[in-house]
Amino acid sequence: MAISQEISYRLERLILDGGLAPEQKIPSERQLATRLGVSRAVIREALHELQGRGVIETRHGKGSFVASMVPGASEIGEQSPLMHLFEGHPRTLFDLLEVREQLEGQAAYLAAQRATRLDRHRITKAFRTLEDTDPLSNARLDHGFHLAIVEASHNPVLVHVLNSLKNMMLLTVQASVANLNPREEMRKKIVRQHRQLYEAVIAGKPANAQKVAMAHVRFVSEAMRDMEKDGGTLIRLPVNQDAANEYSRAST
Amino acid sequence: MAISQEISYRLERLILDGGLAPEQKIPSERQLATRLGVSRAVIREALHELQGRGVIETRHGKGSFVASMVPGASEIGEQSPLMHLFEGHPRTLFDLLEVREQLEGQAAYLAAQRATRLDRHRITKAFRTLEDTDPLSNARLDHGFHLAIVEASHNPVLVHVLNSLKNMMLLTVQASVANLNPREEMRKKIVRQHRQLYEAVIAGKPANAQKVAMAHVRFVSEAMRDMEKDGGTLIRLPVNQDAANEYSRAST
DNA sequence: CTTCAAAAACTGGTCAGACCAGTGGTCTTC
DNA sequence: GAAGACCACTGGTCTGACCAGTTTTTGAAG
The missing domain is CATH 1.20.120.530 (GntR ligand-binding domain-like)
Structure with a gap:
């Protein structure tokens, strides 16, 4: 499996398991790249994947943040x-x-x-x-x-x-x-x-x-x-x- | 809005409107980059976003394909x-x-x-x-x-x-x-x-x-x-x- | 001619380093 | 104290290179 996907999964699990709270800021791309020992491109691809899944939100100049999960959505459900x-x-x-x-x-x-x-x-x-x-x-x-x-x-x-x-x-x-x-x-x-x-x-x-x-x-x-x-x-x-x-x- | 997002949105729309049928192959990253006049990195980010949403599937060495709209488990039925x-x-x-x-x-x-x-x-x-x-x-x-x-x-x-x-x-x-x-x-x-x-x-x-x-x-x-x-x-x-x-x- | 393996030409995956573009803080200067 | 220049962050984009699977082409052996 591609490294970017492994990273996106790891981050997602981290978030879902509560390691990162909603609204909380995620380390910068450059930090993650250094710390995980991969290129920044890979980090960006992983983040874009999470973004597509609605797990995080990214704002230019500020950083990436764990998306606040809307409680109501889970009942009506269908995060398919x-x-x-x-x-x-x-x-x-x-x-x-x-x-x-x-x-x-x-x-x-x-x-x-x-x-x-x-x-x-x-x-x-x-x-x-x-x-x-x-x-x-x-x-x-x-x-x-x-x-x-x-x-x-x-x-x-x-x-x-x-x-x-x-x-x-x-x-x-x-x-x-x-x-x-x-x-x-x-x-x-x-x-x-x-x-x-x-x-x-x-x-x-x-x-x-x-x-x-x-x-x-x-x-x-x-x-x-x-x-x-x-x-x-x-x-x-x-x-x-x-x-x-x-x-x-x-x-x- | 970021270019990569615009592109992912355009592609998604193209797929939804039927311009690209399920299982159909998407042009290669290099082709898309050239045709849309952006770098390959941007294309890759856009594709990863769609991948996160389950809209496309990507296979190393082969290409990216529109995911069949019918994921194994659908929501209206199932465990409701x-x-x-x-x-x-x-x-x-x-x-x-x-x-x-x-x-x-x-x-x-x-x-x-x-x-x-x-x-x-x-x-x-x-x-x-x-x-x-x-x-x-x-x-x-x-x-x-x-x-x-x-x-x-x-x-x-x-x-x-x-x-x-x-x-x-x-x-x-x-x-x-x-x-x-x-x-x-x-x-x-x-x-x-x-x-x-x-x-x-x-x-x-x-x-x-x-x-x-x-x-x-x-x-x-x-x-x-x-x-x-x-x-x-x-x-x-x-x-x-x-x-x-x-x-x-x-x-x- | 056919067969089949090597080579070339694709595909996506990763890396490096550079520069642009927003954001926010600091530190002058008035 | 307020205004503005500056600087150090952040993400966004570009380039060009190389690695790694897959498919097609090719060319020599049979």
Whole structure:
């Protein structure tokens, strides 16, 4: 194995085992090179590897520091290579929405088809609560409404996958989607879409429910796309979970 | 921002957008350095960053290659608490297939719409190999064919989710689906479905490709459902990965 | 002609030393 | 005491060389 990799592993283990605390400074490249008896290039390559893995952060003129591990991330989990791939790539958000469009549609279809009396009751309750409440605090309510529908599909796999996708969105989208709802015209459209979706599911019209659900996701997606053009920084490397959670105000 | 980071970002994006396919070789460090007008050291640092993220793999004397987007263990499935719920519940298999039907359809749709020349070439190659080979050893070939299509969708999220679903199937289904293919009538149907799917994708007919792909999954699903009625133990608690891998003979 | 081993031409891995570019402290100078 | 020049750090980039695997080419032996 390459020396640079051995070093990157050694440093990583050192950090993970607590030998180096978050925010703590790592010895300078020249020091490490001397102390480990290798060239500076090798050290730099090892550090870049750790940087790619998100273990350290490097600042020109200052040094390299152990990255502060965000606690929230570990629960939602997925520090897999793929997640690193996704982070910070705006396109990923739309890839996510593309898949969600399909699955939310399917969920609505199945819900309209399979919802029991209990399901209908829960969906209705969630919907009423959503309508009767201050739009600014809609985050959880919106999610609750959609979740009720997904669960009414009676397909645990679907529930699971959609939940995972939602988590991935939380990791991808930063804040500011809050700007989406405030715009009155959009809010009205979204409210109408919710109502249509609700009615189609309760009325037991699968094809219709699917159509509406897909249109809903697509609408949100396009709204985001527009925002990206105009406003600029819609998407960012997620910093903390709280900020990321703001996303749901966009209602999806 | 450092040049090395810009380059790693550019390369990463290139890969995500499908400009570089999995397993494909990346230009040599010296070539990249010349073409991008920077020193080789910078290129190496950028590559190490991607390596840390698991985006590429580098082999001494050979070169660097785009990592297959499907690392052995994926996140949506696996050790999540939900998996325990799923294990051993026959219904889960059909829930899985229900979701897959939708997503494979979407993948085919997008592939027919977005496939580049390179994609078409890879799909064609996989398809030809699949047709020209002993049906009894079709496991990987079948998977390869479908994977090529999914990857041609140029939606990493879709690739990721479908791979996860596949892994969950491996955990759910035991062997014995091998019984599916041997039945001549079914094999013929499946072969025909593959051909239809292939032609629709290559011809660039999204709607058609989607229809065929969905029908394909549904057919397999129903075949399994029938087998369950007759044959008996189609589904089992998974024991080991090798045995589970046999599943693909069912062709999906 | 074919065969097969040596050589050449790739690939990534490492090294050395130089210089540029931010950062922060020190030490004059006003 | 404050302002600015200076200096000693830090990481960032460049160059050109050499080592070490891998693949291709080549050329002589059969």
